Amino acid sequence: MRKLSMAEAIREAIKEEMRKDERVFCIGEDIGIKGGWGGAFGVTQGLSDEFGHKRILDTPISEAGIAGVAIGAAIMGMRPIADVEYGDFIFIAMDQLINNGAKLRYLSAEKIKVPMVMRVPVGTSGRGTQHAQSLESFFAHVPGLKVVCPSTPYDAKGMLKTAIRDDNLVMFFEHKLLYGAKGRKETIDVSMEVPKEEYLIPLGKADIKREGKDVTVIGLLRTVHTALSAAKELEKEGIETEVLDLRSLVPLDEETILQSVKKTGRVVVVQEDTPFGGWGAEITSLIAEKALDYLDAPPKRVAPPPTPVPFAPIMENYYVPNEEDIIRAVKEVIS
Amino acid sequence: MSNGGISKDKLIQMYTTMVKIRQFEDRVYLLFLQGEMPGTIHLYQGQEAVAAGVCANLRKEDLITSTHRPHGHAIAKGVSIKSLMAELFARKTGCCKAKGGSMHVGDMDVGMLPAIAIVGGGIPVATGLALGCKMMHTDKVVVSFFGDGASNTGAFHEGINMGAIWNLPIVYVCENNLYGASTHISKVMKIKNVADRATSYGIPGIAVDGNDVFSVYDAAKEAVSRAREGKGPTLLECKTYRRGGHSRSDSHRYRPKEEEEVWLAKDPIPRAKDKLIEMGVLTVERAKEIEDQTKREITEAIDYAQKSPFPKPEDTLLNVFS
Numbered sequence: 001m002r003k004l005s006m007a008e009a010i011r012e013a014i015k016e017e018m019r020k021d022e023r024v025f026c027i028g029e030d031i032g033i034k035g036g037w038g039g040a041f042g043v044t045q046g047l048s049d050e051f052g053h054k055r056i057l058d059t060p061i062s063e064a065g066i067a068g069v070a071i072g073a074a075i076m077g078m079r080p081i082a083d084v085e086y087g088d089f090i091f092i093a094m095d096q097l098i099n100n101g102a103k104l105r106y107l108s109a110e111k112i113k114v115p116m117v118m119r120v121p122v123g124t125s126g127r128g129t130q131h132a133q134s135l136e137s138f139f140a141h142v143p144g145l146k147v148v149c150p151s152t153p154y155d156a157k158g159m160l161k162t163a164i165r166d167d168n169l170v171m172f173f174e175h176k177l178l179y180g181a182k183g184r185k186e187t188i189d190v191s192m193e194v195p196k197e198e199y200l201i202p203l204g205k206a207d208i209k210r211e212g213k214d215v216t217v218i219g220l221l222r223t224v225h226t227a228l229s230a231a232k233e234l235e236k237e238g239i240e241t242e243v244l245d246l247r248s249l250v251p252l253d254e255e256t257i258l259q260s261v262k263k264t265g266r267v268v269v270v271q272e273d274t275p276f277g278g279w280g281a282e283i284t285s286l287i288a289e290k291a292l293d294y295l296d297a298p299p300k301r302v303a304p305p306p307t308p309v310p311f312a313p314i315m316e317n318y319y320v321p322n323e324e325d326i327i328r329a330v331k332e333v334i335s
Numbered sequence: 336m337s338n339g340g341i342s343k344d345k346l347i348q349m350y351t352t353m354v355k356i357r358q359f360e361d362r363v364y365l366l367f368l369q370g371e372m373p374g375t376i377h378l379y380q381g382q383e384a385v386a387a388g389v390c391a392n393l394r395k396e397d398l399i400t401s402t403h404r405p406h407g408h409a410i411a412k413g414v415s416i417k418s419l420m421a422e423l424f425a426r427k428t429g430c431c432k433a434k435g436g437s438m439h440v441g442d443m444d445v446g447m448l449p450a451i452a453i454v455g456g457g458i459p460v461a462t463g464l465a466l467g468c469k470m471m472h473t474d475k476v477v478v479s480f481f482g483d484g485a486s487n488t489g490a491f492h493e494g495i496n497m498g499a500i501w502n503l504p505i506v507y508v509c510e511n512n513l514y515g516a517s518t519h520i521s522k523v524m525k526i527k528n529v530a531d532r533a534t535s536y537g538i539p540g541i542a543v544d545g546n547d548v549f550s551v552y553d554a555a556k557e558a559v560s561r562a563r564e565g566k567g568p569t570l571l572e573c574k575t576y577r578r579g580g581h582s583r584s585d586s587h588r589y590r591p592k593e594e595e596e597v598w599l600a601k602d603p604i605p606r607a608k609d610k611l612i613e614m615g616v617l618t619v620e621r622a623k624e625i626e627d628q629t630k631r632e633i634t635e636a637i638d639y640a641q642k643s644p645f646p647k648p649e650d651t652l653l654n655v656f657s
Contacts, residue, residue: 068456072466109432146656
């Protein structure tokens with residue numbers, strides 16, 4: 001089977017859905033310009049050749065406009081895939097997404113639907129503080145938005161196709177270091193075999209990426225990969241780590257989380273998102289409320305410090321949770 | 336006197352709409368003062384000619400977006416008065432099933448999005464509705480209503496610019512009532528007309544007397560036709576004045592009395608009535624009939640709303656996701 005990078009898998013999902021359904025279109029900055037980049041990370045490269053510029057719609061630098069226009073088009077029955085170049089820019093669109101996108105269905109008592117996907121590249125990648133933030137917790141906080149955070153090309157393709165067909169506004173987060181851009185040394189290679197045949201992955205199903213009986217490490221996006229490599233190290237010391245990839249925060253797969261924690265009795269949550277009020281706190285709270293009796297140690301969070309993302313690589317490395325941080329946390333909950 | 340090419344029925348329809356809005360708002364204001372209704376209200380008295388004159392050019396399937404001051408737009412677009420009143424009374428039979436309240440009334444069945452109460456926030460969404468209309472090859476037109484205050488937001492700029500570059504079937508209607516809450520427009524805008532801002536987007540910008548329903552109708556007719564013919568958006572500024580304060584608790588002491596007197600004398604409803612009588616379209620008797628009939632309708636709507644059930648507390652949980 002052929003291998004696909006994250007960017008290729010996402011592109012393939014978009015292509016397949018656009019071929020199948022003419023209501024699906026892409027809207028964003030620099031996504032279809034001839035001789036351009038195909039979006040900030042090359043994901044939409046080549047799509048305007050196949051689908052034309054009416055369906056790969058380049059916009060001004062107007063994030064509030066992009067989000068609001070996509071919401072309006074979705075209400076009319078189109079199925080937009082909107083795009084911001086860097087997640088950090090989405091703060092400009094927060095009013096549209098949160099006050100309109102997340103609420104118009106509710107206000108209209110469901111006479112309105114907002115079937116759209118908002119693709120959002122997040123995470124540190126050596127670009128400094130305004131091109132680095134993790135944003136999934138902000139959006140998981142807003143009732144009415146689905147929040148998807150895939151860690152692998154296989155998951156990204158299957159979940160994006162589902163998200164495009166979903167009748168709700170789906171925030172689709174992609175980690176910049178996972179795209180598979182060639183030539184950048186900090187990129188994490190997550191390319192893998194992805195079937196050509198159609199498949200869908202439901203939103204709200206977590207995935208056990210590695211089975212283990214001693215401790216559950218919960219992550220999403222990039223931290224799943226950090227957790228997997230930490231698990232390899234821990235194995236050498238005889239610790240069997242279960243790595244649970246949440247894949248989506250809303251809906252949240254409580255059942256799989258609780259099952260795993262009940263099995264291992266120990267849990268470490270790893271997020272690149274900032275700690276205070278972050279999704280890791282929600283997961284540990286859930287476990288405390290519903291599985292406390294099964295725990296052999298208090299749940300532990302591994303998260304960046306409560307600071308902006310710094311630029312210097314040496315500081316950025318300090319900021320982002322790494323294998324050693326996870327190993328240390330696992331040993332703490334096991335001791 | 337000529338009807339200016341407007342049919343007699345259309346003229347009567349616009350006049351009736353204005354009367355309906357005025358009476359609705361006057362009654363709602365009293366009900367609020369009597370403590371019969373929860374929440375807050377932003378009333379539309381004084382601006383009736385804008386909603387009536389613009390919406391008289393729209394078809395049922397055309398769409399509008401509105402603001403925190405939406406009752407007039409809703410009535411003019413054809414949202415049922417019963418469902419509007421029930422929404423204000425927070426009843427299950429309200430047009431948003433009591434999830435919205437005064438600031439969010441709307442009904443997609445007659446082409447009105449639930450009103451968007453963030454100043455300027457509806458403009459990009461309206462632009463998106465128009466993009467959807469165009470992509471789906473309909474001949475529908477979208478009207479985005481907003482106030483003078485909205486024209487200072489980023490959403491105004493981003494939304495109208497996108498509507499302009501893509502030639503979308505939309506009319507941007509700015510109701511300039513001179514005040515954003517308590518702040519006079521002259522303190523926050525250095526040019527004379529909001530309509531002049533259209534130049535920045537390469538679209539027509541027209542300023543009209545928003546208290547003259549005939550002027551509003553004519554300008555909107557041209558803008559709506561342009562939009563429907565695929566010639567792109569227009570920015571239509573209607574200069575008007577709210578008769579009351581910004582919201583329920585506002586006694587509008589920031590407005591000079593002389594200014595209020597000038598504008599209150601330009602009340603759009605008596606002006607339209609006098610002109611229609613002069614034109615021979617309306618008689619004093621017919622006008623009285625319209626007023627009485629409207630009064631009955633509104634009394635019925637209040638009765639309907641007050642007799643309607645409240646939502647169940649747990650209805651809170653419905654309609655978040657599909």
